[in-house]
Amino acid sequence: MGGLTEAKLRALAGERSFERGLPYVDEVSGVEFGDGWIRAWVRGTERYEVELLLGGRRKPAGTCDCPYGREGNFCKHLVALGLTLIAQEADLARRRKAARDRTRGLDAWLTGLSRGDLLALVREEVAEDRNLRRRLELRAASARGDVAGIRSRIRELLDSGPFAQYGYVEYADARAYADQARQAVDTIRSLTASGRAADAMTLAREAIGLLAAVVESVDDSDGRLGEIGAGLADAHHEACCAAGPDPEELAHWLVTRALDDAADLTDIDPLDYADLLGERGMAALRRYAIAAWQANRTGWAEKHLMQRLAKSGRDIDMVIAVHAADLAPNGHTHLLIARELDTAGRTAEALEWAERGIRETADLATVDTALIDHLADRYTRIGRPADALTLRRDRFAARRTLLAYQQLRAAAIAAACWPTEREKALALLRADAEPADTRGGRVLVDILLDDGDVEAAWRTAGEYGAHDGQWLTLADHSRPTRPADALAVYLRLATRLTHETGNRAYQQLVSLLLGIRDCHRRLGTPDDFTAYITDLRAAQKRKRNLMRLMDEYGL
Template sequence: MGGLKEAKLRALAGERSFERGLAYVDAVSGVDVGDGWIRASVRGTERYEVELRLGGRGKPTGTCDCPYGQEGNFCKHLVALGLTVIGQEADLSQRRTSARDRARGLDAWLTSLSREDLVALVREEMAEDRQLRRRLELRAASARGDLAEVRSRIRELLDIGPFAQYGYVEYADARAYAEQAGQAVTVIRSLTTSGRAADAMALTREAIGFLAAVVENVDDSDGCLGQIGGDLADAHHDACRAAGPDLVELAHWLVTHALDDAADLTDIDPLDYEGLLGEQGMAALRRYAVEAWRANRTGWAEKHLMRRLAKSGRDIDTVIAVHAADLAPNGHTHLLIARELDTAGRTAEALEWAERGIRETEGLAAVDTALIDHLADRYTLTGRPADAVTLRRDHFAACRTLFAYQRLRAAAVAAACWPTERESALAHLRADAERADASGGRVLVDILLDDGDVDAAWRTAGEYGAHDGQWLFLADQSRPTRPADALAVYLRLVARLTHETGNHAYEQLVSLLLGIRDCHRRLGTPDGFTAYVTDLRATQKRKRNLMRLMDDHGL
């Protein structure tokens, strides 16, 4: 047990958990020392069971059933127990020896008891411990082969009634319920290992259904019921493997379960049973999946199962059929089909589906831009640059944005026809702006700036208007060549900010003042800036953070 130090605990837990663990040392109780381990209870939000393992040359490890500890972390409760161990290190060797002596004494005493005395002892303990009685009743029913009794007991274990107030299990009681429900998994697994796998398989399915029916009424913030659902899924798979079930019936259950709400609880994947189902079972699985999909072609679960089965069997046509049964109006589903066909090497069909997506969409303004990109790329790769430009031009005409313009520019440059396309695109935007469409003028300003045509952007902003961000960008870009124009922009923006408070506004204001100072320097009017700043300081002097920030920048 020796060798445990505070520094080692700090390294294992991290600074935050270690510091929080210091406050829990007094909450440690019931320290139990064994051979290489120490267990205790720690009172936190609730009482947690904690175990430290110190044997061997490796670093100490530990487990705690608090939410943070269950994620595999060395939590504050483990730190508290570790600090307690360090504080009691002198007594540990003696306590370990005493624990071994007690264990040997208990074993010797139990061995010495007669059969009648052991039975009396167990009955006495069952009378005091309800959980022990339930566990032994389940074992007895299982040993007798009493399936009805085992089923009844499992339903009791999964019943939320004893833990629920007003039909709902609160967070504080959820862990206790999960611990009880977990016993059902143990019972089912014992049936499989005792040669009754068929019964285990049937009971697992019933348990899954029962748990799925109550899970919405439990505050499972810690994910305990999700873990039990996963354990039930594993128990079902193990039982099926041991039982050698009817493959067609198993396939039917797997499809039914995959389409049921309980699928979210267990995350059972029908394809995980492929090795067990074999050719006959997989054929039945596909048949049942197709029937379910035909009955509900737009159902997400049905489509997802069909796509997975089709891909696992490399059945690309079925994948396409599933997608095609529910085409999205914006062309996104057409794109998915095109990509599947491209992956399968069926490029001509892929191109046809992509073009069909453009034709059948509600309008290019609403089309999935990924479909536009996909089709334009295919045109370019197949030596059809003019078609790529046409597609990009039509998209820009329907959706006049900077993004659509940039894509048109790239396609037209590649096709060596950009000057003509650019003039046509700009003409569309000018027409929008002249119709008193403010957004058209602002988009035109962004596009001219993106093209690097700052002078044209200035003229457009002056003629059709621009938002403050555009004016600021224009001023910053044009300060070396148009300092007077830039100065006018900065002064207007500063005037607005002087009515605002807060560090963010102050940082913006100081940045503008630096621009104003540079404009006055370029104009040869530094005294004008000095007078401006002096006046500004006088009117804004109550804003201490602003004054400090201006001092920091020499303003």
């Protein structure tokens, strides 16, 4: 068994998947042995097929068709099969030998059959197994060069009708449909392998269109249709490499597909075909893309394609033209242009676009914060601290927040004029902090705290109000100088928490109790704290986790 152990399974799967796999051991069925592999079914949300690869010098590996397993992970279903094999270790050698004997026996029997008997056997199996019949029919059509027959069969494979109820394929039936649709990918690839790449290219395009037409009517929560779409895209690329299609025709199809509503299904990147397109094809690709963009300058897909082509050709002016055709009202697009120009070394133009973004924004309060930061940074770098300060001052006047204040402070310190700027900023904040406007007062409290002016913050909180978090911060900062005031805050907040349950509330309460104890110590009233804790324990004794936490902190 290749030395499979619980420790190896735990290492392969990780602690979480290993633990989650334990309950699934009883769901393992249909264990089948082969040469170096063991397959089985594991019942989970669905019935999943799992395969463990054992033996040899390599470490054990496995595959599973559950969503997590299809991403390449060693999932809980593989853990369940591994644990099943470990439990049956004494019988494994015999079962693997029996599997090898059966394989050799079957091969010998088939080899010994006459042509007539072998044909009769195949016909019998084809009559019983619908999927086998389809696969053989496709291989036969491919061998005959029957493109019409293959096209008809691919249409059947991608038809979701037989799996749909009321026109929609539910999650429970999506897997069966995907398993059938996946055969279309294999068929197209087999055509390329058999020397019929031109037919494979045509059928791949048709199949992509058919899949795109049904994707909205299938519950593809597990992403199976996305995998099939990617498979069809790969099959198309392989066929194009072998067939050598007309570059202009290929360019037109690629642009059309990139702008299609279902482009994400296959995620075909036209630039992946650059070698096949050559100079003539790439010129056509750009021509078709420009025409599409000019017809719809605000379309996301058109802009994205144009930007990709422009960047690949290092055409910075085209990148700017695409952005400039659809400028965002908050200056974000101006920022993108400025960054592109900076990267290209065109710093003067970059600065001009950034400044234009500020000018063309109707309300400085709504301008993209990243644009403000970008322009202020550029001003600082080129030795224009006064302009950086003006920008930060105007932004703060339009949007009085703690972050805007912090940025104004940094700019004013750099310009060596912070005391004056601070007084102007605080005057604006005090004008906002009217008794009826609690928000303005709270912003002022945060800013005074950030400045380290705790006394002013206390006065502002008392005059205009503050939220509990601010009161707590004030109390924490003021215990050494205002222990009585801090104590009052802690007691009020603690009283509120005594009516709550849960470990989070208990941790917050204990933190407050530590503050209360420190305040009493500073006030010289430790007996009052002892009496308070005694009463609290008596009232909260049913909360065992709280009592345990208080014990840990000596409360």
